[in-house]
Amino acid sequence: MAETATANSDQVAYWNAAGGETWTAMHDKLDGxxxxxxxxAIETLGLQAGQRVVDIGCGCGQTTIALAGRVGxxxxxxxxxxxxxxxxxxxxxxxxxGLAQASVVEADAQTHPFEAEAFDAAFSRFGVMFFEDPTAAFANILKGLKHGGRLGFVCWRSAAESAWMTVPIAAAxxxxxxxxxxxxxLAPGPFAFADPDRLRAILSGAGFAHVTITAQDKMIGAPDLDQAVETALKVGPLGARLREQPDKTPTVVGAIREALAPYLTADGVRLGSATWIVGARRP
Ligand SMILES: C[S@@+](CC[C@H](N)C(=O)[O-])C[C@H]1O[C@@H](n2cnc3c(N)ncnc32)[C@H](O)[C@@H]1O
Incomplete structure (x- = not known):
């Protein structure tokens, strides 16, 4: 059971049912x-050997392992x-x-009583957009950071800016x-921080300073068409729609495959993605 009470019961339900099960089953593919x-986002933290880091919404742990490699x-x-x-x-x-320096805990980052002023850095890859009260959540995370400690995360800009999201949903x-x-x-969800002004106000309201929000545009994708289709059907805006109406999946699969096929390159299926790289410090 979770160590502390949650303020995010809808998200707890989602990430312990369809959301978490899908990510767990596909974690190797999604990580890639x-x-x-x-x-x-890891680079913004300027990590050094011996530092303490918290990985918010660590999921299946790929970034926890990467961060553990940085701090040694x-x-x-x-x-x-x-x-x-x-x-x-x-x-x-x-x-x-065998990474003894890394561990995970089941807890809601919005309410977990982090050890005060303990961490040199707080990181997240797509794990901070689901808070019911984002200002309270970031204020809670801030309390766990040392003064001068850094926050660095990546979150989605609007779905409309990522062809990786729009091509499958348009085809279906x-x-x-x-x-x-x-x-x-503004509701908790992958695109809750699409508006950078809102995001800046949330982080400033939580007590962070030196907030930087930088657009990152990168081609991402899957090694082959089968995996690109599978991902489109299970995660992102189309995946969410099909979870509501699973009977539609066999109907749309052909259209998704046809729409993604032109994006197949020698490096796999590649489409644009639009994210924010966010940095901040505890004063
Ligand atoms: C899109 S997944 C990303 C997982 C992982 N960071 C990655 O990049 O593979 C979002 C993660 O945030 C977690 N999450 C959502 N709300 C949370 C909260 N209030 N406290 C801690 N984790 C949360 C979810 O359980 C899920 O693991």
């Missing part, structure tokens, strides 16, 4: 696809997540790597006679 997107055996990394299946995968990977559109239900752009 999004690994390049987290690297610039004299440092430590704590991964924090609310998803039991993803944490189980992370624990297996950490054990397999004609198979959904009803328009997608309107969604609140």
């Amino acid at each position: 696809q999004i690994q390049p997107l987290g690297e610039a 055996a004299a440092g430590s990394v704590l991964g924090v997540d609310i998803s039991r299946p993803m944490l189980a995968a992370a624990r297996q990977r950490l054990a397999a790597q 559109q004609s198979h959904f006679p009803e328009p997608a239900p309107p969604s609140d752009p």
